[in-house]
Amino acid sequence: MVIDKFFFNLGSYVNLLRSSLTRPEKFSMYYKETVRQMDAIGVGSVFIVLLISIFIGMVTAVQFADQLGDSFVPSYYIGYIVRDITIIEMAPTITCLVLAGKVGSNMAAEIGGMRQKEHIDAMEIMGVNTAAYLILPKIIAAVVVIPMLVAISAFVSIIGGYLSTVIPGTISHTEYVLGLRTFFVPRYVFMMFVKAAVFAFLLTSISCYMGYNAKGGSIELGEASTNAVVMSDVFILVFDFLIALILT
Amino acid sequence: MIRTVDLFKSFGENEVLKGITTEFYAGKPNLIIGSSGAGKTVLLKLLVGLFKPTSGQVFYDDTDLFAIGDEALREVRMKVGMLFQGNALFDSMTVGENIRFPMDMFTKKSTAEKNKRVDECLEMVNMEGINDRFPSEVSGGMQKRVGIARAMVLKPKYLFCDEPNSGLDPKTSILIDELIYDLTHENKITTVINTHDMNSVMGIGENIVLLKDGHLVWQGNKHEVLESDKEVLQDFIFASPFLRRLREDALKQRHAND
Numbered sequence: 419m420v421i422d423k424f425f426f427n428l429g430s431y432v433n434l435l436r437s438s439l440t441r442p443e444k445f446s447m448y449y450k451e452t453v454r455q456m457d458a459i460g461v462g463s464v465f466i467v468l469l470i471s472i473f474i475g476m477v478t479a480v481q482f483a484d485q486l487g488d489s490f491v492p493s494y495y496i497g498y499i500v501r502d503i504t505i506i507e508m509a510p511t512i513t514c515l516v517l518a519g520k521v522g523s524n525m526a527a528e529i530g531g532m533r534q535k536e537h538i539d540a541m542e543i544m545g546v547n548t549a550a551y552l553i554l555p556k557i558i559a560a561v562v563v564i565p566m567l568v569a570i571s572a573f574v575s576i577i578g579g580y581l582s583t584v585i586p587g588t589i590s591h592t593e594y595v596l597g598l599r600t601f602f603v604p605r606y607v608f609m610m611f612v613k614a615a616v617f618a619f620l621l622t623s624i625s626c627y628m629g630y631n632a633k634g635g636s637i638e639l640g641e642a643s644t645n646a647v648v649m650s651d652v653f654i655l656v657f658d659f660l661i662a663l664i665l666t
Numbered sequence: 667m668i669r670t671v672d673l674f675k676s677f678g679e680n681e682v683l684k685g686i687t688t689e690f691y692a693g694k695p696n697l698i699i700g701s702s703g704a705g706k707t708v709l710l711k712l713l714v715g716l717f718k719p720t721s722g723q724v725f726y727d728d729t730d731l732f733a734i735g736d737e738a739l740r741e742v743r744m745k746v747g748m749l750f751q752g753n754a755l756f757d758s759m760t761v762g763e764n765i766r767f768p769m770d771m772f773t774k775k776s777t778a779e780k781n782k783r784v785d786e787c788l789e790m791v792n793m794e795g796i797n798d799r800f801p802s803e804v805s806g807g808m809q810k811r812v813g814i815a816r817a818m819v820l821k822p823k824y825l826f827c828d829e830p831n832s833g834l835d836p837k838t839s840i841l842i843d844e845l846i847y848d849l850t851h852e853n854k855i856t857t858v859i860n861t862h863d864m865n866s867v868m869g870i871g872e873n874i875v876l877l878k879d880g881h882l883v884w885q886g887n888k889h890e891v892l893e894s895d896k897e898v899l900q901d902f903i904f905a906s907p908f909l910r911r912l913r914e915d916a917l918k919q920r921h922a923n924d
Contacts, residue, residue, distance in 0.1 A: 443771055540754035543714055543826075544768045545743040547736075 431627045437549035455559035471571040475578025493589045497597020500579035509572035514617035518650035522625035526646035529629030530639045553626040564618035609665045621650040673722035682708045684880040693854040695870045700877035710860045747817030749827040753809045755801040762797030765816045787815035807838040825857040
């Protein structure tokens with residue numbers, strides 16, 4: 419039963435994506451909607467991304483400094499570890515998990531509400547390809563903007579690590595910066611952007627799918643919103659593992 | 667003209683429509699009536715292609731709605747306007763933006779031309795000057811009119827109205843009926859109205875289709891409603907003793923005049 423449901427939803431999800439990837443009725447309308455979504459996803463999420471990122475960087479640095487203790491590992495490794503953990507895992511994954519909660523639930527509720535108020539039916543009858551008009555701009559906006567948010571997150575996390583170790587005097591400015599510049603692998607930055615783009619696609623498309631297929635009333639709308647977050651989080655983690663397997 | 671041929675629709679085990687064959691005429695208000703659960707809304711949604719039939723066909727003139735592809739279906743739909751029961755106006759847009767939306771999406775008109783057409787449509791429904799208000803800032807009756815204005819903005823060939831009088835007081839209901847009637851005749855459009863408002867039936871019913879338990883049980887016009895002895899029709903339309911007395915009086919008066 420669960421497997422049947424999974425494959426039914428997978429098929430419906432693929433069909434919806436296929437319908438959404440068609441030629442827009444009018445580019446200017448899609449462009450306007452994409453810019454609006456970029457503003458909502460990007461500008462609307464900067465504050466929460468800054469907040470979580472600075473704390474992630476601070477916690478990573480403080481805990482790693484504590485584990486180093488009096489070991490033989492040089493203390494400049496703190497900067498090196500904060501940089502790599504942030505770029506490889508924390509910035510793309512944690513940022514996208516948080517955005518699944520903020521942006522994903524919002525998209526599911528918005529589209530689900532439109533379904534329940536017959537707005538989607540009204541657009542269909544006007545001749546609008548609703549799958550494309552309501553979903554494609556969101557996916558494009560997210561795939562463009564979320565990697566930018568992830569890059570900001572990585573930068574701010576590293577600053578957070580600096581603030582929590584250099585200012586209290588755990589290590590010096592020179593040591594932290596030396597750590598940041600040691601053993602740098604540019605491929606990890608590429609991996610960060612691949613993860614960010616894939617997670618952005620997953621969280622928007624899954625959330626839009628949940629909203630688009632919302633039925634019933636306010637309880638079902640709440641369920642659609644919750645399912646959007648849960649399923650986005652699950653698939654982000656699954657694809658995190660797959661990307662790690664493929665790119666490392 | 668819209669024609670349905672042997673239309674069946676089931677949801678799982680539940681067969682809602684059972685072989686509907688009928689015609690909806692151009693330039694006339696065509697009413698679908700019937701008690702709750704009779705299949706009116708399902709029939710209307712089949713007519714506009716929001717549902718697919720289990721079997722049977724819907725023809726717009728000579729075009730079989732369910733035998734054409736998605737792209738062709740969208741082209742047919744551009745000739746369709748629809749007024750929803752809940753109006754389905756976009757809350758985040760002003761009245762003017764709501765009416766302009768189909769033009770923004772499908773036409774290459776300039777902003778001035780679009781604004782002019784919005785004003786024309788609002789004038790058509792006697793709602794001039796409310797362009798900048800949001801749907802939540804106007805009354806239910808005004809929202810219906812705005813819904814009609816939006817449905818008419820691309821000069822449709824077919825107009826569908828799902829319970830246009832629901833939630834309105836009798837006076838406003840009659841105004842909405844008259845508005846739909848006038849628009850239908852002036853623009854020679856095929857209008858299909860789903861209603862259980864008896865004022866509408868007796869006021870604008872030029873072609874009435876009565877559904878019961880998914881079957882088409884009677885078809886005629888408002889004059890034939892009075893004359894018909896069909897029990898299922900009389901039970902539905904003249905449900906109360908007061909309405910039955912009114913019918914008897916009307917018939918007596920008509921026979922006396924004859």
